[in-house]
Amino acid sequence: MPTITTELLTKFDVPGPRYTSYPTADRFVEAFGEADYLQALEQRRDGPAALALPLSLYVHIPFCESLCYYCACNKIITKHHDRAAPYLRYLAREVDLHVQHMGAGHSVSQLHLGGGTPTFLSDDELRELMAVLRRSFDLVPGGEYSIEVDPRTIDESRLATLAELGFNRLSFGVQDFDPLVQKAVHRVQPAEQVFALVAAARRLGFESVNVDLIYGLPKQTPESFDRTLAQVAELRPDRIALYAYAHLPERFKPQRRIIAVDLPGAGNKVAMLARSLAAFDEAGYVYVGMDHFALPDDALAVAKRQGRLHRNFQGYSTQPDCDLIGLGVSAIGKIGATYSQNAKTLAEYQDALDQGHLPVVRGLAISRDDVLRRAVIMALMCQGEVQFEPIELAHLIDFKTYFAPELAQLRAMQEQGLVRLTDTGIQVTATGWFFVRGVAMVFDKYLQADRTRTRFSKII
Incomplete structure (x- = not known):
């Protein structure tokens, strides 16, 4: 069990996604x-x-x-x-x-x-x-x-x-x-x-x-x-x-x-x-x-x-x-390269089905960049590390070039002891694992462009 300082806990007491999807x-x-x-x-x-x-x-x-x-x-x-x-x-x-x-x-x-x-x-x-x-x-x-x-x-x-x-x-x-x-x-x-x-x-x-x-x-x-x-x-x-x-x-x-x-x-x-x-x-x-x-x-x-x-x-x-497959009011699904969500009210949900329609009211067809960033974020969230070569081969990119701004941000986290950066990948440390949402947020293109995050729960 690493020592988790009050300073770190306070620093990361900020809103951020839970990344059940990207x-x-x-x-x-x-x-x-x-x-x-x-x-x-x-x-x-x-x-x-x-x-x-x-x-x-x-x-x-x-x-x-x-x-x-x-x-x-x-x-x-x-x-x-x-x-x-x-x-x-x-x-x-x-x-x-x-x-x-x-x-x-x-x-x-x-x-x-x-x-x-x-x-x-x-x-x-x-x-x-x-x-x-x-x-x-x-x-x-x-x-x-x-x-x-x-x-x-x-x-x-x-x-x-x-x-x-x-x-x-x-x-x-x-x-x-x-x-x-x-x-x-x-x-x-x-x-x-x-x-x-x-x-x-x-x-x-x-x-x-x-x-x-x-x-x-x-x-x-x-x-x-x-x-x-x-x-x-x-x-x-x-x-x-x-x-x-x-x-x-x-x-x-x-x-x-x-x-x-x-x-x-x-x-x-x-x-x-x-x-x-x-x-x-x-x-x-x-x-x-x-x-x-x-x-x-x-x-x-x-x-x-x-x-x-x-x-x-x-x-x-x-x-x-x-x-x-998400079934019922407000349920969220993921099929292939798409996300979808059902109607959030019972009346709207039932009305769609009464007319013979699936009650999907919103969703997203994800882009190539979304797929790439999802792979990086989920590797961080689940394995606590990202190896550059498999990502580069799967997505035909040069990781260090594509993610140069993100790697620059991670260097500050490296100084805080949260990640280790090497020539071949990113490793979340034992201490960093407790703040992995904050590490993943670095690769969230939408979040980086939108600093209004009050809709999310706090990281800690």
Whole structure:
């Protein structure tokens, strides 16, 4: 574990993309629509190895029973569970339209249900959804099949149903165990409830259990968060995702309910992060990258050691880079050299499907330069290094000439001990790995031209 100074943490306390894609989703344009997306689907269908190349699926379930004040997700707050059944019918319609244009039987090696709250669906509704997906896609053995779980919506019986349906990974939203913090963000869930569910998940044989934490929430202090960190170390999930809270009330209406004076200052946020890094290291977790930690024998930590780490819209993954189909309101997909996003409102999403159209409302066909920079950024984000020669051979460039301004910027980072520059490549140091978003940002052409970054979360 390298020494992470407060000076470095403070210096990189700036907004920046998470690079689940490049270009990032804020660069999508409305000029890209359904016709462009259909063309990408049909090109994939007609490709030489379409059925052999696995797909990733993301399904967005937007419903939540109650509002968490920190939330920036696309969601619909309702206690009316009868709204789920019509939504599932629209999802089935969307799947059928995909099959019409790309054929059935494509292998899927990664599935993620996100939201919202996927466990808003009843067990029977989850069975119905999985039946729809399995009817059109081949979920291969050994894949990653995960679901986000609100501990308040589930018990051991429901966990058994998830295992029966083929899910092998769970992600529990915890955020903080402190009762005062939970009350301040309108998400009260006793620690005992989470401990019982994680124990049940282990009995049921789930391969990996992830816990989400957020630092920078109202009423948090370094001392109160220390107590949460100690409880998480006792809970010992296979993976931990530690996110910095981004307070953007002008963009996300629920956050306007948070009392700004209750938010910890920058110094306390930095202290919470520094103490988290030390606590997870002491508990035996491997720092996978950015804000992800894993036990040494977890598949994510193994992939990191073996250089097999990948990154997509679901975050870090052990699955090779592949096309992604996004289903549901606001879902994002990646097919070939294109990105696409569905309509963000339920009415617009349903209206498109009622007319027999896929609900794609914006996206991007990426350029040659985008493909090149994506390769560099993802190599930094996943492997922590870039070798010049493979990039030069794949993209027919001279790296040092093409990226001369970027390499000049990296020399300052080299002086700070974050990277090592050699004649053959760029190596992110052990210290630099904690600030890898900042290193990757150097190669982001759009970001370098746009210094208005408040739409992004902080790097740390």
